[in-house]
Amino acid sequence: MGKVFAVGVGPGSPDYVTETVRKIIV
Numbered sequence: 001m002g003k004v005f006a007v008g009v010g011p012g013s014p015d016y017v018t019e020t021v022r023k024i025i026v
Helices: 002-009 015-025
Strands: none
Touching: none
């Protein structure tokens, strides 16, 4: 999950990925 989070917050990543990861974490 850490890797996915890093990719989600990384540059050039789609917004929906970051949003999904945030929902999973929160």
